Amino acid sequence: MREMRIHGRGGQGAVIASKLLASAFFLEGKDVQSFPAFGVERRGAPVTAFLRVSDGPILLRCEILAPDDLIVLDPTLVQAVDVTAGLKPRGSILLNSDQPPEHYARLVRRFRVATVDASAIAAAHGLGSKTQPIVNTAILGAFAAFSNLVSLESVCAAITEDVPTRAEENVAAAREAAGSVRICAAAELHA
Amino acid sequence: MKKVMVGNHAVSWGVKLARAEVIAAYPITPQTQIVEELAEMTADGRLAARFIKVESEHSAMAACIGAAATGVRAFTATSSQGLLLMHELLHWAGLGRLPIVMADINRAVAPGWSIWTDQNDTLAQRDTGWVQLYCETNQEVLDTTVQGFKLAETVDLPVMIVLDAFFLSHTSEPVDVPDQAEVDAFLPRREARLKLDVHDPHAFGALTTPAVYMELRLRQQEAFDRAREAFAAVDREWAERFGRGYGALESYRTEDAEIVLVTSGTITSTTRHVVNERRARGERIGLVKVKMFRPFPTGPLRDALSHVPAVAVLDRNISPGHGGIFAEEIRAALYDLPPGRRPRIDGYVVGLGGRDVTPAVIEDCLERTRRSQAEAAAAAANGGAEREIAREDIWVGVKP
Amino acid sequence: MPDDRGSPDLAHGVPPVAVSSTSTRVNLTGSWKYIRPVYQDKVAPCNQGCPVGIDIEGYMNLLREDRIEDAIGLLLRENALPAVTGRVCYHPCENACNRAWLDDAVSIHGVERMLGDLAIEQRILPEPETPRPETVGIVGSGPAGLSCAYHLARLGYTVTVYEAEAEPGGILRYGIPEYRLPKDVLAHEVNRIRALGVDFRCGVQVGRDLPLNVLESHDAVFVATGARRGRALGIEGEDLPGVRAGLDFLREVNRGGRPALGHRVVVVGGGNTAMDCARTALRLGAEVLVLYRRGREGMPAHDEEVEDALREGVRFEFLAAPVRVESTERVPDREPLEAIEATFDRFEGEPPAPHVAGLTCTRMRLEEPDRSGRPRPVPVEGSEFFVAADLVLTALGEDPDFDFLPEDVERASGVVRVNALNATGHGALFAGGDITDEPHTVAFALGSGKRAAVGIDRYLRFRAGEIGDGADLSELRQGPKGNISVTRWVGGDPVRRTDPVNRVVTFQETNPAHFAPVARAADRHLPPGERRLGFREANLGLEREQALAEARRCFNCGVCNECELCLVFCPDLAISRSAGGGYEIAYEYCKGCGVCATECPRGAITMTREGL
Helix, strand or coil, X not given: XXXXXXXXXXXXXXXXXXXXXXXXXXXXXXXXXXXXXXXXXXXCCEEEEXXXXXXXXXXXXXXXXXXXXXXXCCCCHHHHCCCCCCCCCCCEEEEECCCCHHHCHHXXXXXXXXXXXXXXHHHHCCCECCCCECCHHHHHHHHHHHHCCCCHHHHHHHHHHHCCCCHHHHHHHHHHHHXXXXXXXXXXXXX | XXXXXXXXXXXXXXXXXXXXXXXEXXXXXXXXXXXXXXXXXXXXXXXXXEEEECCCHHHHHHHHHHHHHCCCCEEEEEEHHHHHHCHHHHHHHHHCXXXXXXXXXXXXXXXXXXXXXXXXXXXXXXXXXXXXXXXXXXXXXXXXXXXXXXXXXXXXXXXXXXXXXXXXXXXXXXXXXXCHHHHHHHCCCCCCCCCCCXXXXXXXXXXXXXXXXXXXXXXXXXXXXXXXXXXXXXXXXXXXXXXXXXXXXXXXXXXXXXXXXXXXXXXXXXXHHHHHHHHHCCCCEEEEEECEEECCCHHHXXXXXXXXXXXEEEECCCCCCCCCHHHHHHHHHHCCCXXXXXXXXXXXXXXXXHCCCXXXXXHHXXXXXXXXXXXXXXXXXXXXXXXXXXXXXXXXXXXX | CCCCCCCCCHHHCCCCCCECCCCHHHCCHHHHCCEEEEECCCECHHHHHCCXXXXXXXXXXXXXXXXXXXXXXXHHHHCCCHHHHHHHCCCHHXXXXXXXXXXXXXXXXXXXXXXXXXXHHCCCCCCCCCCCCCEXXXXXXXXXXXXHHHHHHHCCCEEEEEECCCCCCCHHHHCCCCCCCXXXXXXXXXXXXXXXXXXXXXXXXXXXXXXXXXXXXXXXXXXXCCEEEECCCCCECCCCCCEEEHHHHHHHHXXXXXXXXXXXXXXXXXXXXXXXXXXXXHHCCCEEEEECCCCHHHCCCCHHHHHHHHHHCCEEECCEEEEEEEXXXXXXXXXXXXXXXXXXXXXXXCCCCCCEEEEEEEEEEEEEECCCCCEEEEECCCCCEEEECCEEEECCCEEECCCCCCCCCCEECCEECCCCCCECCCXXXXXXXXXXXXXXXXXXXXXXXXXXXXXXXXXXXXXXXXXXXXXXXXXXXXXXXXXXXXXHHHCCCCCCCCCCCCCECCHHHCCHHHCCCCCCCCCEECCHHHHCCCCCCCXXXXXXXXXXXXXXXXXXXXXXXXXXXXXXXXXXXXXXXCCCCCEEECCCCCCCCCHHHHHCCCCCEEEEXXXX
């Protein structure tokens, strides 16, 4: 079983991202469980969403405290909250950032890190607004390319099925992000 | 067709498949998604129902009572304070023998204001004359919702479908949505033989003298007695048609168990995980899941737990001044078993107000029971007094 | 599995729920009541408030049922000139509207105008009754004369109208300006009256061009020559050529004349004629000042007229009265009214040789109310000031002119005395409009003409209608104080009414809880800037959809429109739909609780004492 955590800000689509990723894994025959941090959400405030993926039935129904993988939708969260709390040693971190992964020197030392400029990609595909792009679908494409846990095709299929509006643009963003993810050389070493 | 969906939408889909005809509800976290989805289904024509917007949960239940009394299939959903506000009308539905189905998302009651799960809201409605069915997975939520209508209409009792806040309501997981035609075959249109009819007016719920009131209560009690068998039949038929059954009670790996954990709701899943790990280590640990709380499955519980040396009941609820409510009821149900077949029963209060019940918490309960059992066994071996059952339930996972 | 559903019959033991063992039909709860509801249609306050006596509520009800043609038919039963009144009537009906207590009165004039225009567009002609042998002569073709002619023609009489001017219409044709009432609208409605067979003889003035005894050839005569004599200022210089009676000025413009006014026109007076004069002069290119001796709130002119005048750029000087007209020969040595002079200075152009230089005026102050109940204006000593003017128009009110009538026709306080059906008591002579004692408005004139038509019909059929005749007309009225209804006189009401009583529904009898507030549709207007450029109609009324929406705002006071609420609310299910429409009450079950009457949105249910 693999456990994942997605960090975002209220309004960025972290919860939807966890659902889409669950659907993508489900399409590949996995059992899945996704849920938001239980509580009250406010636009702009840090939010988290979670995902469990397993080949067999998932029995745990409690919170995820030690995830294997992190997806961070907003690079400023790295300063705002301890995004790596509980992350397993050598766990993976995918950051939405216009910087190369090496820019996050402290993270690179302990974890496998990749970055993708999902904001620019989402904005280029007209998702959300220029100042507040909706990055969740783009970053899932990058996650497929970075993690090798789920195929890009499954991610795109999940988007097509579950995103009610502008599915085509979202799929295009995911594909572009998959092609432009930057993986820290050290990450490949760890893998 | 399998879809990944939240537990709230599993309820909505169950209601849609059951072709509810009247839906009246008032929004409350964490239930609102249920009726939002139903409102959309009603608005866009997927569900041919009348959606009645009301100004409170009290009114929602009143509307359902009126609708059900005219012979149609009625549904509502609520949670916590909303359910408490309905309390008076729950009795009206119960003694009125109206087969309303309601989903309640278990949410702790205030104060302090909480939107997180525990079972005190539904257990406070224990004596209102409603069947109560607790669910563990989103699949079970959908299935039980449809089953609930059939059970309700078979015995003329209202049925409450209960699921944990967030752990089910807001958690997405795969759910197999049955085919509408197959559900239609399982659950035909409601045929109410006793209903409000302007062409043959009768007074319902009018003044009832001491000469008959007690008999009415007896009829209700008889209906609850029949509901046990009726649910078994409904569940059997469901399993035949859809390949999934739940039972009022489920025994999980209890064969030759030395300790059996008893749970309800989503704690059950995590407990299965603990049981599997212990069994993998060769420990004789089992699990009993209680799905049906009213009518209380006394017979199946006695069958499942007699001969088990020790039982640990995990209660996500508290009856202040007494203890965990499932533990108390199970002790009462098993009390008159012969001494040799009567298990030692430890009660643990866990997970109130949404406190996470992790494998570690469950293992803590398990180890405490193992120790108390060992002490009791040692005392018995030394010719000590007849072992006593624990008088006070233990709070686990709580700061002193 | 055993099943405990089924018969509630106690013979089989106690049923599963608390249900009566027998049908509750045996419980005749009707024996408990001491008051009982009855369906009793009443009169809407708008109907009573209408001086014409139109069944407004009735046509609103028909519109609600999408019966537009029937609605027009009902309107034309009572009103000869709906397209005219929809434009120029000051709609007292709306002042009476119960809906005003909830949000705003229904725009009744807007609906009426829409229906009136539709009647013209569709050339709708009401069916006359069986022809009568008698002929009736009518003197004057103003609103009263036209109304009387129309209704008499519909009642089957041969009617001849004598008109002094070249075209029929009286004040409608020669008084009210084109921008308020386009001539073609009036012409269409007059043509409808012609089409009913009415003979108009224009250009003949009875008593001047035609001997009075020509009227003796008719079986009955209706005189409605109106108030055409403008009141004089009664001040020095009044006879100068630059001083004109307002009505005379309006008549000239309405005949097509475009008199040269000079730059500066001062209108003296605060009534509707004053407003017509001011707004007309404005359209002819003048700067206009209205002098009025009381304040804004004391003006007899209708509010909408004053508002429109202000919007179009008419200036007002309140609490001011002229004391002397100054000729160009003798410009007073006095400080001019600064603000006004400044405005006039900006005006460029060449005035015609003026005869007056302006008015010397005095400030007024208001003292204790006079006999009319309004504050009495008195001059302020030493407050004289000068207002420059090239032309002074007087609009101080008009007096009736009926000198040609036989001397033994009874007069009182300058008007012809008539009874409740406008008979003078002088044989078959009837009179109406401004020569009788009633407000000088189009609606009252139309109402008096209609009343006289009914009076003449009754007189010719039954020789009834002497002065002081005590005949009980209450059943003919739209409410106890309303005008006569032709429908009630001849019968054939197209609106289904249940046991109607002639009582007006108050707001307290309606149930506003059943009506959501809806904004009243406002009339569309030409922009004020465009209005000054000519005589195009300024108020464009409502779109048809807006008017129909207004009809849906109507409470339908007093008339059951089968809204079903009584049936829904009856706690005893004692109300059911009746086969012939409407509802019936099963009194053997009705407890007399009154919920139906309380819930009825329009006061169509009355609670009555049981057994009385």
